[in-house]
Amino acid sequence: MPSLGERSVSEILQTRGLTKNFGGLAAVMDVNLVVNQGTTHAVIGPNGAGKTTLFNLITGYLDPSQGSVFFKGKEITRLPAHAICRLGIARSFQLTNIYPKLTVFESVQMSLLSLNGLSGNLFRQSSSLFKKETEGILDMVGLIDQKTSVADVLSHGDKKRLELAITLGNKPTLLLMDEPTAGMGPDETWAIVDLIHKLRKDEGLTVLFTEHDMDVVFDIADRISVLHQGVLICDGLPEEVQKDERVRASYLGTASYSGSY
Amino acid sequence: MRLLGVILCFFWIILGVVVGDFWLHVATKCLIMTLFAMSFSLLYGQTGLLSFGQAAFFGVGAYGFALSLTRFGLPFVPCLIIGLISSVLWAWITGYICVRLSGIYFAIMTVVVTQMTFYILFQWYGFTGGDDGIQGLLPPSFLGDPHAYYYYTLIIVASAYFAYHKILSSPFGLSLRCIRENMVRIEFVGINVRRHRLGAFILAGFFAGLAGILYAPFTRTIAPQMANWHSSGNAVFMGILGGPSYLLGPSVGAGVWVFLDAFVSGYTVYWPLIIGMIVFFIVFFMPGGLTGLVSTYLTSSREKPIIIREV
Numbered sequence: 426m427p428s429l430g431e432r433s434v435s436e437i438l439q440t441r442g443l444t445k446n447f448g449g450l451a452a453v454m455d456v457n458l459v460v461n462q463g464t465t466h467a468v469i470g471p472n473g474a475g476k477t478t479l480f481n482l483i484t485g486y487l488d489p490s491q492g493s494v495f496f497k498g499k500e501i502t503r504l505p506a507h508a509i510c511r512l513g514i515a516r517s518f519q520l521t522n523i524y525p526k527l528t529v530f531e532s533v534q535m536s537l538l539s540l541n542g543l544s545g546n547l548f549r550q551s552s553s554l555f556k557k558e559t560e561g562i563l564d565m566v567g568l569i570d571q572k573t574s575v576a577d578v579l580s581h582g583d584k585k586r587l588e589l590a591i592t593l594g595n596k597p598t599l600l601l602m603d604e605p606t607a608g609m610g611p612d613e614t615w616a617i618v619d620l621i622h623k624l625r626k627d628e629g630l631t632v633l634f635t636e637h638d639m640d641v642v643f644d645i646a647d648r649i650s651v652l653h654q655g656v657l658i659c660d661g662l663p664e665e666v667q668k669d670e671r672v673r674a675s676y677l678g679t680a681s682y683s684g685s686y
Numbered sequence: 687m688r689l690l691g692v693i694l695c696f697f698w699i700i701l702g703v704v705v706g707d708f709w710l711h712v713a714t715k716c717l718i719m720t721l722f723a724m725s726f727s728l729l730y731g732q733t734g735l736l737s738f739g740q741a742a743f744f745g746v747g748a749y750g751f752a753l754s755l756t757r758f759g760l761p762f763v764p765c766l767i768i769g770l771i772s773s774v775l776w777a778w779i780t781g782y783i784c785v786r787l788s789g790i791y792f793a794i795m796t797v798v799v800t801q802m803t804f805y806i807l808f809q810w811y812g813f814t815g816g817d818d819g820i821q822g823l824l825p826p827s828f829l830g831d832p833h834a835y836y837y838y839t840l841i842i843v844a845s846a847y848f849a850y851h852k853i854l855s856s857p858f859g860l861s862l863r864c865i866r867e868n869m870v871r872i873e874f875v876g877i878n879v880r881r882h883r884l885g886a887f888i889l890a891g892f893f894a895g896l897a898g899i900l901y902a903p904f905t906r907t908i909a910p911q912m913a914n915w916h917s918s919g920n921a922v923f924m925g926i927l928g929g930p931s932y933l934l935g936p937s938v939g940a941g942v943w944v945f946l947d948a949f950v951s952g953y954t955v956y957w958p959l960i961i962g963m964i965v966f967f968i969v970f971f972m973p974g975g976l977t978g979l980v981s982t983y984l985t986s987s988r989e990k991p992i993i994i995r996e997v
Contacts, residue, residue, distance in 0.1 A: 484874060510876035524867035535864050538857045539876040545885060546857040554857065595875060 443492035470652035515597035536594025723924035723936035731930025734866030739796030745913025747898025777891020807910035819909035929975025
C-alpha cells in the first residue's frame with residue numbers, strides 16, 4: 426500500500442504552526458501537518474492527544490489560537506464551518522451526529538441539496554430531488570434498505586454509516602473521519618474499512634482519519650502522524666512510525682506493537 | 687392529501703353560508719389566528735426556534751396598515767401592502783440580531799423585541815395614538831359585509847396555507863428541519879445556519895404581518911396590546927395546542943383556541959383558567975399537540991399522509 430514516497434504529489438491540506446489553547450492547556454501545539462492528494466492519512470495518539478481538536482481546527486468548528494490552515498494552497502483559517510465545507514472538506518464526527526427525527530434518505534439528500542446550492546430553494550418539491558444520487562450513496566454504505574427509517578431508531582453501527590453517508594453527500598475532495606469505526610463490531614468495522622478502500626480507489630478521495638484500532642490504521646493508512654499531548658511527535662510511512670522510538674514510548678507502549686490498542 | 691385540502695376548503699366555504707353573525711365573526715377570527723399560529727409554528731415546529739416575539743410583527747403589520755390609512759389617507763390596498771412590508775422589514779431587522787442566539791437566549795431576545803415594539807406603539811402618542819389605539823379602520827364598502835370579509839379572509843388564508851405547505855415540502859423546509867434536528871451538524875454540510883434561520887424568521891414575520899393586516903380592518907380598532915408578549919403567548923399556545931411540527935397544526939390550534947375563547951368565555955369569566963388547564967394537559971400528555979394525538983391514534987400505517995405526519 427505505501428507507494429507514496431516521502432516527497433511526492435501535491436499537498437491538499439497543510440497546517441502551519443497550528444496551536445489551540447483552552448485556558449492554560451495547549452490541546453494542540455505548533456502542529457505542522459501535511460496531507461497529500463490521494464493519500465489515506467491517519468492521525469493517531471492516545472486519548473486527549475488533541476486529535477479531535479486538530480480536526481475541529483481544520484474544519485472550522487474551533488478557531489486556532491495561533492497558526493494557519495491551507496487547503497489546496499488557499500488559506501482557510503477562521504473561515505466559518507459551512508464555508509470550509511463548501512470548498513470540499515467534509516467531516517464525520519466521533520460521537521454520532523445525525524438528524525434524529527429525519528429519515529435516512531432525507532439526511533443524505535440534505536447534503537446533496539446543499540452541495541448543489543438548493544438549500545434555500547422555496548419553490549421545488551424536495552422529495553423528488555437527487556433521488557438517484559442519494560440512493561447511490563445509501564447503496565454504497567449499505568443503508569438502502571433503511572432509507573425510509575427515522576435516523577434515531579438505527580443501530581449504533583448504522584448511525585455511524587449514516588454519518589459517513591451524510592459526509593459523502595457533499596462529494597468532498599478531502600474527507601475527515603473522526604474514529605469512523607468507534608463502537609462497532611468487527612464485521613461492521615471491516616465493512617467500513619472496505620468502503621474506505623473503495624472510496625479512495627473509485628473516487629480518488631483524500632482521507633484524513635483518526636482511529637484507535639491499530640489493525641484498521643495499518644490496513645488503510647499510507648501515512649501516519651502521531652500526536653502526543655498536542656504535539657506532532659512523528660510523521661511518516663506506517664513502517665517508519667512503527668519503528669519510531671518516541672512513538673513506542675508514548676503510545677504503542679515500550680513493548681513491541683501487539684496488534685491493537 | 688389533495689382530497690383533504692379540498693374537503694377543508696369546502697368546509698370553510700359552506701361554514702360562511704350556514705352560520706349566524708356571531709359564529710361568522712368567530713370563524714373569521716379563527717382564520718386570521720391560523721396565520722398567527724403558522725408564524726410561530728414555522729419557527730418553533732420547523733426551525734426549532736422558540737419565539738415569544740411573533741406579536742411584534744402581528745402588531746407592526748396592523749399598525750402599518752392602520753397608520754397609512756388614518757394618518758396618510760392612502761387607499762385600502764396600498765395600506766395592506768405597506769402593513770405587510772413593514773412587518774417583513776421589522777422581522778428582517780430584529781431577526782438579524784435574534785438569529786445570532788440560540789435556545790433560551792433566542793427566546794429572551796424575542797421577548798425583548800416584542801416588548802420593545804409594544805412600548806414604541808404604546809408611548810409614541812403623537813404618531814401611534816399610544817394606549818388609545820387607532821379606531822375607525824373600516825374596510826372598503828365591498829368588504830363591509832361580514833360575509834364578504836369572511837370570504838376575503840378565507841381566500842388569503844387558504845393561499846397562505848398553500849404557501850406554507852410548499853415551504854414545508856421545499857428544499858428550504860428540509861434545511862430548516864435539519865437545523866432544528868442538529869444545528870451543529872448542518873454547518874458541516876455547508877449550510878449557513880444564521881442565514882437560513884433569518885430566512886425563516888422573515889417568512890414567519892410575513893405570516894404574522896399578514897394576520898395583522900387582516901385583523902385591523904376586521905376588528906376596526908387596534909391597540910398596542912396586540913404587540914406585547916401576552917399576545918405572543920397566544921401564538922405560542924395555539925401553535926403548541928395544534929402541534930407545531932405538523933402541517934395541519936396551526937389551523938387546528940387556532941380553531942380550538944378561538945372556539946374555546948368564544949364558547950367558554952360565554953359561561954365563565956375564569957376562562958383563562960380553563961385554557962391554562964388545557965395547556966397543562968397538552969404539554970404534559972400530548973407533546974405533538976392535537977394533530978400529534980390524531981396522528982398517533984388514528985393512523986397505524988408507516989406512510990402517514992403528510993397532513994398529519996410530523997415533518
